Amino acid sequence: MENSDRFTCEIMVTSDIHGHILPTDYRTREEQQLGLAKIASLVKAERKRAPELLLVDNGDLLQGTPFAYFAATLGGNRTNPAIAVLNELQYDAAVLGNHEFNYGLELLGKAVEDSNFPWLSAGIVDEATHQPAFGKPYIVKVLNDSIKTVILGVTTHYIPHWENPVHIGGLSFHDALGTVKAWTADIREQEQPDLLIVSYHGGFECDLLSGEPAERLTGENQAYAMCMEVEGIDVLITGHQHRQLTGEVNGVAVIQPGCNGHALGKISVAFHREESGWSIVSKTAELLQLDDKVAADPVIMALTQEAEAETQVWLDQPMGKIIGDMTITDPLLCRSADHPFIAFMNKVQMDAAGVDISVASLLNNDSEGFRDEVTMRDILTNFMYPNTLTVLRLSGKDIKAALEQTAAYFQINEDGTLGVNPAYIEPKLQHYNYDMWGGIAYELNVAKPIGQRVTRLLRNGEPLLADELFDVVMNNYRAAGGGDYEMYQGKQVVREVQMDMAELVASYLQKHAEVEAVCHHSWRVVTQH
Structure with missing residues (x-):
């Protein structure tokens, strides 16, 4: 040529x-x-x-x-x-x-x-x-x-x-x-x-x-x-x-x-x-x-x-045991109702940060959760980003706004089933921008318009007050407003946990040796008209 x-x-x-x-x-x-x-x-x-x-x-x-x-x-x-x-x-x-x-x-x-x-x-x-x-x-x-x-x-x-x-x-x-x-x-x-x-x-x-x-x-x-x-x-x-x-x-x-x-x-x-x-x-x-x-x-x-x-030798190190079932068979089902693996994530975050409200994400659709024997390989394939944790002081109004933002992840398909909003698939997969909370109880109704989907929001059995303040732990990406969570920007940072999430999970499992799979059934997504 x-x-x-x-x-x-x-x-x-x-x-x-x-x-x-x-x-x-x-x-x-x-x-x-x-x-x-x-x-x-x-x-x-x-x-x-x-x-x-x-x-x-x-x-x-x-x-x-x-x-x-x-x-x-x-x-x-x-x-x-x-x-x-x-x-x-x-x-x-x-x-x-x-x-x-x-x-x-x-x-x-x-x-x-x-x-x-x-x-x-x-x-x-x-x-x-x-x-x-x-x-x-x-x-x-x-x-x-x-x-x-x-x-x-x-x-x-x-x-x-x-x-x-x-x-x-x-x-x-x-x-x-x-x-x-x-x-x-x-x-x-x-x-x-x-x-x-x-x-x-x-x-x-x-x-x-x-x-x-x-x-x-x-x-x-x-x-x-x-x-x-x-x-x-x-x-x-x-x-x-x-x-x-x-x-x-x-x-x-x-x-x-x-x-x-x-x-x-x-x-x-x-x-x-x-x-x-x-x-x-x-x-x-x-x-x-x-x-x-x-x-x-x-x-x-x-x-x-x-x-x-x-790396392979290190990945096969045993970290701990799960009593019960923390496996994920369907990521959409995992995101539509409280799940033991997500509950575990929120528990680890709350334990590390010393607070009792947490928000976590299933980072990708290939996450399989944990089987009974957990190795470092299992931890790193589920926690693929080296995110650290941040505790923000949020009002009840902020929490409701965040839930409305996360509820935009869903749509109702033509056949009436629950589906994923195409905006979270194209032009880039953004499953990690859907959040699930621990420490509060809530319901998201996807049949309602975006921005009006939070139909129940409770804390300790009582309605969450708009002007009440709460300390909430989340990953540093989300705390900075990543994923269009603008309600978090500029909020007071109470504390930061500089150890990344994979290390926190490994440390928690080693400390407790055996962890029971627990599901609180504190939140769900519905499609009721």
Whole structure:
């Protein structure tokens, strides 16, 4: 494809790997079609065809699997396995995702220091220096000896809405859209690139074809606006939403390669040399999917073998026993009435925080609860995020508003059965934004309009008074208002529990040895007209 006046730039993209390096299901140990070890085989095959290809990770690399948790908390001073893999594959750059901060700035700083590639994020700024906090906002690569390519990195500025404040101390998070506008104009003037790539750890707030809003426009995702409002972007890499997308918006080639290493993104940009210089003649985006024909790269497998073996031994440690049944067979049923596993979650949270009202979430639809023998593997597959706990002082009015917000999760299907509101499924799965409470009694009637679904709300058998104050424990993501729980923003923080939920559960089980599965039947969801 290359000659003196033609060249095709190949850009390979990963995003939202979430610690999935090996093609392993950490619940069952079965092989799956995912992970960087298999993606590596695709990358190496592409590199044989295009030795000058660009390789970019778009964020959320360091958190998400038991393997990643072990590396972050018990891995000692060794290089994080995810960083070792990206070094081996000769990534050109990585962009900071919101989950990069989950284990604090010390671990993130070590990951950045151990990387043989730059970490980019133009909008995350050091409050003291007012400069990008992680080094370079963008990098310049010259391809085919004369094609000047710039990769600008930017991260959703919504991180303070979710992250433990301790983990982001001294940092400011500037509006991503405004950051891209400012830096793109500066790059076009100062660098005059032939190709400008923006790698944005954020997603699309609007439908790619119609431009109609696909979610509540909060600013968390701004990719569509970047395409429509920012001049000079040739390629926009996106992520955060865990969607698989390819296309073009307002002349900008766009891609989002899903999550967990199920696919490798590929953008091909064809150039033609003219008298005035190189010009882009075409741009195409595609997703290279993993299947059983793609073998895991042996170099990557060997590179992570020792850490993986240590992780597996650690995961099989027994933590405690359950007397009774805490298994989850149907996540919708679990969310529609009080369940022993959720009651256990709330009990652990109340015990850790020293309060008697708690709110918890079933984090994803793959959670299976606990069987009779609980190992660390079981704990980490149910508690996948390293959330800590926060106690907020809330009024009865705040609690009712929060219940109305959580009740929006449901809808009544055409056949009259209980279903999930599509807004919690598209454009991104948000099952974790439905909450279940302990320490109060309530009923949600999905037959009523959204905002009017709380039909019973009691505390110790008495109606909850609107102006009465209560101390409530919840995860730090929710306490910051994450998931559109705006009623929590600005509320008094009574205390914080800095140990993450997986550690709290493990500690509780070890302390009590045997835990009885208990269901209080204190709340339910109904569909009565």
